[in-house]
Amino acid sequence: MAGNTDIPPSNYGEPRKYDPNFRGPVHNRSCTDVLCCVIFMIVILGYIALGTVAWIHGDPRKVVYSTDSRGQFCGQKNTPNANKSKLFYFNMLKCANPAVLITLQCPTTQLCVSKCPDKFATLLDAWNTKTWAYYKQFCKPDFAAGSKTVLEVIRDEDCPSMIVPSRPFLQRCFPDFLTRNGVLSVANQTIFKDGDNKPRNVTDLKAAANRVTAMQQGVERGIANLLNAKEIGIKIFEDYANSWDWILIGLVITMVVSLLFILLLRYTAGVLLWFIIFAVIAAVGFGIWHCYWEYSTLMKNPGSNVTISDIGFHTDFSIYLQLSQTWLIFMISLAVIEVIIVLILIFLRSRLSIAIALLKEGSRAIGYIMTALFYPIITFFFISICIAYWAVTAVFLASSGSAVYKVAPNDDNCMYANLTCSPKTFYQTNITTVCPGSQCLFAFYGGESVYHRYIIVLHVFNLFVFLWLVNFTIALGQCTLAGAFASYYWALRKPKDIPSCPLYNSFSRAIRYHTGSLAFGSLVLAVVQVFRVVLEYIDLKLKGSQNKVARYVLSCLKCCFWCLEHCIKFLNRNAYIMIAIYGKNFCTSSKDAFFLLMRNIVRVAVLNSVTDFLLFLGKLLISGSVGVLAFFFFTRKIPLTQEEVPSLNYYWVPLVTVIFGSYMIAHGFFNVYAMCVDTLFLCFCEDIERNDGSSSKPYFMSPGLHKILRKGEEGAKLCTAS
Secondary structure: OOOHHHOOOEOOEOOOOOOOOOOOOOOOOOOOOHHHHHHHHHHHHHHHHHHHHHHHHEOOHHHHOOEOOOOOEOOOOOOOOOOOOEEEEOOHHHHHOOOHHHHOOOOOOEEEEOOOOOOEEEHHHHOOOOOHHHHHHHOOOOOOOOOOOHHHHHHHOOOOOEEOOEEEEOOEEEEOEEEEOOEEEEOOEOOEEEOOOOEEOHHHHHHHHOOOOHHHHHHHHHHHHHHHHHHHHHHHHHHHHHHHHHHHHHHHHHHHHHHHHHHHHHHHHHHHHHHHHHHHHHHHHHHHHHHHHHHHHHHOOOOOOOOHHHHOOOOOHHHHHHOHHHHHHHHHHHHHHHHHHHHHHHHOHHHHHHHHHHHHHHHHHHHHOHHHHHHHHHHHHHHHHHHHHHHHHHHHHHOEOEEEEEEEOOOOOOOOOOOEEOOOOHHHOOHHHHOOOOEEEEEEEEOOOHHHHOHHHHHHHHHHHHHHHHHHHHHHHHHHHHHHHHHHHOOOOOOOOOOOOHHHHHHHHHHHHOHHHHHHHHHHHHHHHHHHHHHHHHHHHOOOOOOHHHHHHHHHHHHHHHHHHHHHHHHHHHHHHHHHHHOOOHHHHHHHHHHHHHHOHHHHHHHHHHHHHHHHHHHHHHHHHHHHHHHHHHOOOOHHHHHHOOOOOOOHHHHHHHHHHHHHHHHHHHHHHHHHHHHHHHHHHHHHHHOOOOOOOOOOOOHHHHHHHOOHHHHHHHOOOO
């Protein structure tokens, strides 16, 4: 049989030539992309310096302690508010502003108080009544009653328009509202007392509030919406607190199942992969039948024509399961998924046996290098460090400098809008006369120094280096795994010729010789990702824009950069494999990987898509199986565990968490598998070019893989380079 070494050169470089001394990853190598390595080290030192400067200029008390509108800390010793540890918000609706995440301050008047309000009252009720003695402790300290009318007090936010019973959470006063069965209650009560100890209810409060102004009514409605969201958040938090141990058990089960799945692939790859295919098809088919059965059953009930839009949004998802329209949507969605899966399998039916053979070879490689399955833990550890350092640095950057205040007018036409002001002297100026209702509110932490003027640049630098380090960590893992699996493939007598500790040796080579190359590839990817973040920021700013051309151009740019990012990830992944094998620099390895893939474009287009699809079905089967088990458990449908199920507000909270976490764990295990398959695939392509299977030029691939790749007409075509 003629070998592929006789293939004529193409536009994509010379095919690999036979080398009797080549035995896998090159041991005699030198450092690559040294300049980029030096730059990378300098950037890391600069990043450490940035963190140090942020720590020096930042004030951790702004994170630990709450701060009022005048920049004074609540509850800190030797301060005017030493005995006032709780923070009270005049209008919590404004705290939903995204700027809070950057400035660490809510753009509304805030006051340090000794205790949160425990009574209902509106400013109109309290004005000139006995309730005022209780109400005034929640007004600004320098406010003098009688100097303004009620409307002026509300306009200038000298006092809150209303106070409601609240309870402290993280030293902040949050209204203690709950809604059950459509009835608004406070601390589980519907009747409460006002400042004069008179019984009141929610209806009384709303009637009183309606007498104030449209401004106050809007505030009340906004607070009610915010409280509903807060109520949902508290319930979700309670569900996590009650079910965290069972969520953890579900994730551990996923880890064990994923590990057993990969181990079984080594011995029963063909049977197991065909089982996955038919199991997924059967599971989706059963889902279609079940949805149809539910739909037909509900259609027989009266009132079955109620739609999802008629009932609106509900946090209790079981309500939607009582609608026939819900099951119709599920049925149609599953039917579309089933058709897509079947069409893909029909289209790729002639490649399945070849892909399964490649996956089986990957299982054998992982079986000899079991430590590779646990390498994602190292990657997760390094990425966690990067995330923690970035978050801490971002917080300290945001809290550095002194408080800067800006004029916040009621009217957008105010000439003083966004000018710097001082809360202490603001009401002695003519700004409130020219712009009635304007306030001097906290804007950000900063100053006039060079450091504070370039604080935004430092935030961008922090984000950029964070992305660079995360991509470098992922690149290091890919290069390490590629080197280990390449050592397996290029061992002529397996497992005898496989070097000892292949994973450790590959990691050492990557760190010692190729830090610069890995930094180069991750730098290119980080730059593209920063551009994507900038585009997302611009898109957020243009949400309300009516300029359709600008929005269209922005959408096109976002799509282009998304495609560019994924193309770079694919090329980098293959470049790291070539770096792990030959030890050349990033550009040369990228070119070699690209040319090798283009010389074998048929295999790349077919085998990679098939293997990726089969691995996706495996992840889907594992996460779906654990998700079904979790569903039956949390909905008390398993008789033996009904007493163990915790009491939950929303069973979908732990269910969604388990499904998402299970998919991510399965994805982590199968990522190692995918890296193994990609490495073996490139090695196979080179093996075909280097050798012809004769006794003098034997193939390094296993006999089973060689047999199925050479079987029949399709196999012969696939083994011919483009």
